[in-house]
Amino acid sequence: MKKLQFRVLYREFLFRIVDLELLSAHAEGDSRTLLGQLASILVFFGVILGAGAGLWAASVRGGALPPLMQMAGAWTMEHFLIATTMLVVGLFAVLRWESTFPDKRDVLVLGPLPVRASTLFLAKVVAVATALGLTLALLHGLAGIAWPLALAQYDSTPAPALAFDPPIPPVHVADFPSVMNRDIAPMLRRLDLAAADGGAGIVIGVSEHGVRRVMTYGAAKPDSLFEIGSITKTFTGLLLAQMAVQGKLDLRDPVRELLPPGVAAAPKGFEITLLDLATHHSGLPGMPDNPGPGDLRERLTNYHASDLYDFIRRHGVAKSTHEKFAYSNLGFTVLGAALASRAGTSYPDLVQRQITGPLGMKDTAISLPPELRSRLMQGYAFDSRPTPAWDLDAFASAGGIRSTAGDMLTYLEAQLHPERSPFAAALVRSQRISRPRRRRHGHCPRLDVRPG
Amino acid sequence: MTLELRNVSKRFLGVLAVDDVSFSAPAGEITGYLGPNGSGKSTTMKMIAGLIETGSGEILFGGEPIRHDLIAHKRRTGYVPEEPHLYAHLSGLEYLTMVAQLRALPAKRSGERIDGLLRLLSLHSDRHAPISAYSKGMRQKILLTGALLHDPDLLLLDEPFSGLDVSTALVLRSLVQELAARGKVILFSSHELETVERVSSRVVILHRGKVVADDSIEHLRALRSAATLEEVFSQLALEQDTAAVSREIANLIRT
Numbered sequence: 001m002k003k004l005q006f007r008v009l010y011r012e013f014l015f016r017i018v019d020l021e022l023l024s025a026h027a028e029g030d031s032r033t034l035l036g037q038l039a040s041i042l043v044f045f046g047v048i049l050g051a052g053a054g055l056w057a058a059s060v061r062g063g064a065l066p067p068l069m070q071m072a073g074a075w076t077m078e079h080f081l082i083a084t085t086m087l088v089v090g091l092f093a094v095l096r097w098e099s100t101f102p103d104k105r106d107v108l109v110l111g112p113l114p115v116r117a118s119t120l121f122l123a124k125v126v127a128v129a130t131a132l133g134l135t136l137a138l139l140h141g142l143a144g145i146a147w148p149l150a151l152a153q154y155d156s157t158p159a160p161a162l163a164f165d166p167p168i169p170p171v172h173v174a175d176f177p178s179v180m181n182r183d184i185a186p187m188l189r190r191l192d193l194a195a196a197d198g199g200a201g202i203v204i205g206v207s208e209h210g211v212r213r214v215m216t217y218g219a220a221k222p223d224s225l226f227e228i229g230s231i232t233k234t235f236t237g238l239l240l241a242q243m244a245v246q247g248k249l250d251l252r253d254p255v256r257e258l259l260p261p262g263v264a265a266a267p268k269g270f271e272i273t274l275l276d277l278a279t280h281h282s283g284l285p286g287m288p289d290n291p292g293p294g295d296l297r298e299r300l301t302n303y304h305a306s307d308l309y310d311f312i313r314r315h316g317v318a319k320s321t322h323e324k325f326a327y328s329n330l331g332f333t334v335l336g337a338a339l340a341s342r343a344g345t346s347y348p349d350l351v352q353r354q355i356t357g358p359l360g361m362k363d364t365a366i367s368l369p370p371e372l373r374s375r376l377m378q379g380y381a382f383d384s385r386p387t388p389a390w391d392l393d394a395f396a397s398a399g400g401i402r403s404t405a406g407d408m409l410t411y412l413e414a415q416l417h418p419e420r421s422p423f424a425a426a427l428v429r430s431q432r433i434s435r436p437r438r439r440r441h442g443h444c445p446r447l448d449v450r451p452g
Numbered sequence: 453m454t455l456e457l458r459n460v461s462k463r464f465l466g467v468l469a470v471d472d473v474s475f476s477a478p479a480g481e482i483t484g485y486l487g488p489n490g491s492g493k494s495t496t497m498k499m500i501a502g503l504i505e506t507g508s509g510e511i512l513f514g515g516e517p518i519r520h521d522l523i524a525h526k527r528r529t530g531y532v533p534e535e536p537h538l539y540a541h542l543s544g545l546e547y548l549t550m551v552a553q554l555r556a557l558p559a560k561r562s563g564e565r566i567d568g569l570l571r572l573l574s575l576h577s578d579r580h581a582p583i584s585a586y587s588k589g590m591r592q593k594i595l596l597t598g599a600l601l602h603d604p605d606l607l608l609l610d611e612p613f614s615g616l617d618v619s620t621a622l623v624l625r626s627l628v629q630e631l632a633a634r635g636k637v638i639l640f641s642s643h644e645l646e647t648v649e650r651v652s653s654r655v656v657i658l659h660r661g662k663v664v665a666d667d668s669i670e671h672l673r674a675l676r677s678a679a680t681l682e683e684v685f686s687q688l689a690l691e692q693d694t695a696a697v698s699r700e701i702a703n704l705i706r707t
Contacts, residue, residue: 008553016541108537111503112599114526175503 005115009123017131021337042138050142057150074151078373092132099128173208177215205405207413214405225376225402233332235351237278239339241430242354251275256317258338263309267318277335281433283323284331300395308394329398336397347397355389361407366400453513453639460509462495469495471661477639482632484648485641487658488689493641494534497610501531530604534611536591540584544594551598569597588615607638615627625651649681659689
């Protein structure tokens with residue numbers, strides 16, 4: 001009799017997991033119709049998830065996805081399946097936890113009947129567990145079978161298990177190529193340097209006490225030019241230090257004073273200084289809000305000084321009392337424009353006049369003449385497709401310099417041995433520029449520019 | 453077979469709802485169980501049905517304390533509660549089938565009984581509609597059918613006429629008399645004193661949780677020099693002058 005009672009109550013509670021009184025208008029009293037509709041929705045999503053496994057497997061087999069994308073896809077899907085399972089369990093726990101206990105209605109309806117409380121409670125618990133299991137089975141049943149099969153095809157070599165090599169003994173420059181070939185070449189092969197048109201390459205330069213060695217891989221040649229990206233910011237910082245040493249400016253000067261007249265008005269409170277810009281403490285956003293349309297490259301390369309000044313006019317040069325560190329390409333763009341304006345020239349010309357010229361870095365420039373452009377390496381995007389060169393204008397001071405391994409070694413040697421360079425004091429100053437430590441209470445007043 | 457209550461009391465949050473109630477309801481008789489609102493009638497009914505425990509005292513059926521085997525007691529008891537508590541998402545037929553299965557009645561026999569009872573109570577055509585669409589009277593009929601399905605020895609009827617139409621009420625009145633004649637123990641609670649007077653041979657009257665009368669209606673009428681059970685009830689259980697109260701209400705709503 002207890003078994004029969006359990007079966008009857010289990011069936012009743014299972015159908016009632018969905019709040020039938022709430023939804024019965026749609027089911028028109030037929031609980032099976034309602035549950036069937038819910039099951040159909042879950043199966044629908046389950047089929048979509050399962051079909052995703054088929055598409056993924058086809059893409060992997062067809063070689064449409066690069067190894068990195070395969071790895072990202074596999075991890076994302078594994079996490080998604082785990083996360084949705086946890087979500088469903090969590091939703092059940094939150095929404096239906098009270099279903100495991102008999103409510104007042106159960107007591108009043110079933111109380112007069114010869115049903116033991118243990119039978120009632122057990123039927124409730126099993127019904128909730130069944131509903132949870134069924135929901136997960138309908139939602140993830142197909143995906144749970146399809147995805148492991150699909151992921152089994154995935155070669156996980158791009159993500160080797162973590163292994164720790166013993167410390168590498170010091171290597172002389174002369175021995176460097178053989179060490180690099182032994183340790184790095186296998187990894188470089190996996191990076192698929194051949195790419196689509198065989199134009200990709202890597203160049204590595206090493207300098208030890210003036211002895212240089214330049215190694216090339218793939219399509220790269222020793223005199224190939226590369227976009228050095230944000231290393232450009234160290235050039236901008238060095239220019240700032242040079243002009244400070246030359247007495248042309250002070251690090252605490254408001255940037256407003258260096259910009260062309262009329263670009264920025266004096267704010268009421270604290271305002272952005274040159275030091276703020278050089279140390280990413282200006283409070284400026286990473287990117288301006290007024291670049292034109294297109295992808296990131298187009299938006300950056302088509303951004304000119306007039307756009308920058310328009311932004312500054314609207315945004316102003318005010319800052320709060322305690323700006324936190326926030327990496328900003330825009331900040332270095334403003335700094336480069338301010339320095340060029342104070343010097344009465346363009347940023348590329350300033351770099352050539354102050355740094356690359358004196359150091360003899362003939363293969364380093366922002367705007368490339370035809371001879372240099374012919375040696376510029378083809379760039380590739382994340383998906384291994386060739387991407388046009390980034391010929392930056394206003395953003396040049398944040399990342400527009402192109403250079404060779406040889407010139408970069410020259411720059412590195414100047415940084416390592418400032419005393420041998422033509423602008424030793426500026427190099428030392430640039431390496432020591434940093435935010436002053438904040439006092440316990442408030443900002444260091446020495447480097448803040450107060451209004452008036 | 454007799455239902456017997458011995459010094460039964462029940463307290464809710466310190467308030468004494470049932471106070472030392474003792475009476476017997478023998479088989480073959482319909483015992484009327486009367487009292488004004490809040491006198492403890494429904495609480496007593498629930499204790500006899502095994503829905504709530506007694507605070508003190510003992511309830512016996514057939515000489516056995518019901519607490520010794522509550523499940524066995526519920527198998528022999530049919531209970532029509534004051535409020536129609538049902539699973540409203542089920543249809544009438546589904547609900548009664550569930551009750552029959554939980555009472556472990558043979559499927560064939562219970563199916564025939566349900567079918568027959570639904571026909572006799574004019575519910576057969578609505579048997580597949582959800583109970584949520586039923587009227588109060590239809591729900592009351594479902595409760596009554598559920599209470600009778602297993603041919604109980606003890607029938608507890610708490611306001612069974614609530615919401616019933618005239619013809620069904622007449623059928624029910626005859627039915628309880630018929631069942632009493634067949635040796636069932638029937639405890640019948642209602643505010644319709646005229647009905648109670650017609651069907652019951654004896655009454656127990658409660659007032660503030662205590663038994664104030666336990667006798668045959670005839671004897672009570674003679675004892676109280678009253679023409680009707682209503683007069684007896686007024687003397688024993690009513691504290692108000694009903695005519696004066698009604699006058700005051702009428703005056704109050706005019707101001």
